[in-house]
Amino acid sequence: MVDKAISLSDLVAGQSACVSHITGRADHVHRLEEFGVRGGTKIKMFRPGNPCIIRMAGNKVCLRSDDLLRVLVRPV
Template structure:
């Protein structure tokens, strides 16, 4: 799952959430878009500046977000950008 157009943006430091490898974590930089699905994720805590850790990448994926583990389909997640922690 490579997104060349988005990877270009990644040069600016942030990568789409689906690009996180298993075990990698990062800080959410921006969640763009007003769709119902993203709003649901926001309601559950996917906000700017929150630490997120990819536990199982793929679709659906499992992430750790705050004190919880969430599972969701990650096909529509190009608009969630995270600063990868090194």
């Protein structure tokens, strides 16, 4: 269960996770990675929903994903 990657939107407030991978158009994924959201990034859900707010190293980020761009995470 812990090993399975779930969608970012399935995280509840306060839950910590690690980004597993991102699916979507190559340039959109690239933009997300440049922003610091990439495989291996440790995150914590601050405000779930769409858009959601996630806590990352040193900052908070607001992110809206859709069917074309999905962030998959592994809860820790």
